[in-house]
Amino acid sequence: METLRFGAPSFTLACPEMTAHYFIAPYIAAGAPVESIRTAQPAEVYEELRRGADVAINTSEPPPHLASRTLSSTRILVQYSGRPGFDVEEGTVELAKVVQFPMLLARGRAVEALVRRTAMEAGLSLDMATNTTDPVIAQALAAAGRGNAVVLEPVADYDLQQAFVLHGGKPLVVHFYAVWDPAHYAAREIVSFVQDLSAWFERKTPFPTRKRAMFLPEKK
16 A cells, blocks of 8 residues: 555555456546556455555456445346357347256356356256467357357457346346455555445446445454
């Protein structure tokens, strides 16, 4: 954490690269008190709090000993080129249908974890799933007709169609969390900062569930 010329706090954030590009960079451009961003793989983001980051932003469940807040919640999409093989009804499709066709999942992301956990609990086979390095590559492969991308990110550079993924009629949802050390010397300032960050995420989240962000109880 740095102090700016007039005494206003400025924070160092840690988050995955896609989160930095889509959410944090525009937030900085809008005048947010962010000094720097440390990008890391999703599995390593929370470790950055021990290396000097003030706030970590991630989609995996926060460690119980850290303070956290849900910034926003967004629905999972399947994106495809041409005919996907499955039937889309009112902009949605069941996961049980999606898994029957070549499916592209970004390795190590919250989407992959949720899809694999849901499929395992429901007894669905993921033999048709292939891992990619990141969601953008999954979208590119989908645009080339090499599978259906299951992602959070909206379609950007490719001519893809999309549908929300359901399981048992309910959307599959991923949450964005802000996480920090409750013993941080500037914890009060961080709480205020995260409140503003939460409002930003709620505005920027492309497909929100529209649930109000809430503080998670700290676990001892």
